[in-house]
Amino acid sequence: MGRLWGMMLIGSLLLSACGLQRQTAAALVHLPPPPLSASFAPEPGPTAFEPDFCLPVLLTPLPIPPPPIPERQPASDSIYYNLPLPPLPRYPVAQDTQSLAAYLDFLAAFYEEQGIRYRSAPLTDCSGLMHRIFRNLQEACPSLDFPSPATARSSRALARWYYDRGQLSIIHHAADSSHLIRPGALLFFGRNGRRFRSPDIGQLCHSRGIQHIGLVVSVDYDADGTVAAYTLLHAPRPGQSISRVNRYRTNPKAPHLPAYGNWGQQWVAVAHLISEPPPDLP
Known part of the structure; x- marks a missing residue:
């Protein structure tokens, strides 16, 4: 019997507690919202509502930052191409090897x-150097026709420009094509280590085709009149300066290097600053 009375007492206490919780919850529902602090007050604006219980807040305007200084952009190729040329002696560029070679040697x-x-x-990479030289030659001899950076900027685009005018010779056998190497010859080279057996203009103008270009400024001949070596003016690679190099030979010292190539780059095509071969070639 005592156990029964104890259970009834516990149940009564639980019911009382539940009723108290419901009353407390109901009271909380009807409580007015607490006043908004200044940090949560709505920003004033054309449609903003400012309740009566918001305290006035003095807002200090933030200083307006100065406009960013624009980065200095390097001059584009086209802008440089239209700048006045530095004063250079005016060499007569005639249709002969001697006068052209003298002018190229000076350049x-x-x-x-x-x-x-x-x-x-x-215009200081390998093809950009060619455009600089084109301008120099056109200044010395306005009758000569050359491409501009806007029409043929890269070495592949230069090859296409000469090809479309019937002035590009694609090289299939370098050792048998030495007669095409003379002062004023634009030599095009492929990728380092890649060998073309029978290249065509599509392969050469592909991104994996022509990779370098240089200008022949002088030629060394052997007793038979064959080109033994030539001097190339070019912009070699990043970090190196424009320079002349005389190490391009029929039979390079390393047997794996291609004939008349630029180290491991195969000689794949040639064009000429003066299209007609001069009569005094050997």
Whole structure:
């Protein structure tokens, strides 16, 4: 009997507690919302509502930051191409090897003295150097026709420009094509280590085709009149300056290097600053 009375007492206490919780919850529902603090007050605006219980807040306007200084952009190729040329002696560029070679030799010395590094400024990579030389030659001999950076900027685009005009010779056998190497010859080279057996213009103008271009400024002949070596003016690679190099031979010292190539780059095509071969070639 005592156990029964104890259970009834516990049940009564539980019912009382539940009723108290319901009353407390109901009271909380009807409580008015607490006043908003200044940090949660709505921002004033054309449609903002400011309740009566919001305290006035003095807002200090933040200082307006100065406009960002625009980064200095390097001059584009086209802008550089239209700048006045530096004063150079006006060599007569006639249709012969001697006068052209003399002028190219002078230009080569001029660019070497400048100490221009590869891609240190507009038109200072291998094809950009050719465009600089085109301008120099056109200034010396306005009748000559050359492409502009807007029409043929890269070495592959230059090859296509000469090909479309019937002035590009694709090289299939370098050792048998030495007669095409003379001062004023634009030599195009493929990727380092890649060998083309029978290249065509589509392969050469592909992104994996022509990778480098240089200008022949002088040629060394052997007793038979065959090109033994030639001197190339070019912009070699990033970090190096425009320079002349004389190490391109019929039979390179390393047997795995291609004939008349640029180290491991195969000679794949040639065009000429003066399209007609001069009569005094050997």
